Amino acid sequence: MFDIWTIITASTVACTSAILGSFLVLRKKAMVGDAISHSVLPGIVLAYMVSQSRASWVMLIGAAIFGVLTNVLIEFLNKKAKxxxxxxxxxxxxxxxAIGVILLAYFTAGGIDLDQECVLFGEISMINLDKIVVDENLYLGPTAFWFIFPVFILVLLFTTIGFKGLKITSFNEDYAASLGIKNGFWNYSLMALVSLSTVMSFESVGAILVVGLLVIPPASAYLLTKKLKVMIFLGCLFGIMSSVIGFYIAKHYNLSISGCIVCVAGLIFLVNLVYSIIQSKSKRNISIQQ
Known part of the structure; x- marks a missing residue:
């Protein structure tokens, strides 16, 4: 039962990341997830300092505030500072x-029990320690799953309803503006969801490992298709494959589950890269012969 919930949680994170990551890859902002995963550290430390609690919701509030701040600063430097x-x-x-590291070192020296690796590198194998049990016969799964699942539903609804706006603004902002589509709204909405997804995933695979799922599966799909809907579907498929295969490899060899998931995602990317290179050479040879 615990194994199934671990796979389900990892797959949910993977699908959420793949949907958002597809638009980030097209916008050439794939590393925004990496920026958020690092930048939320001061938010987590300050939240702990103020509340003196390591409760998940306290950490998430601090992380969410700095996740939004990260996006605002990135957009300010990009748009206003050129x-x-x-x-x-x-x-x-x-x-x-850097601010987060300094704060963490300072408060840790003062006796505060908060470890940098626990904050940034979460381990999905531990999610079943914090679970929701209604009674002896009703187990609702790990708390981590119920953190990320509502975000997955929100992302799914947002991208389904706003698919046209996201698609056009991702490919050509000038064309979108000529149609009266507000680039700023779609950009900030997407970045807000990326922030939310990243901080909510602390409870499962850890912030830094979310970056791998946010970038690698969509990039793998990008190599195989030019259709956005197909790219999103393949990104989710590759993310789920990485989660399942990575989990069983980690379990068999007693390795880090999160690390194995991202490594499998990387191998899938390499296979797709080789395939796309072979396909492009084959098409080039055919056109030359004709």
């Missing part, structure tokens, strides 16, 4: 992460 997207991301996450 800096490139990668420079904006790099400056924001290194600065906020």
């Amino acid at each position: 800096m490139t997207a990668d420079a904006s991301i790099g400056i924001t996450f290194t600065w906020l992460f």
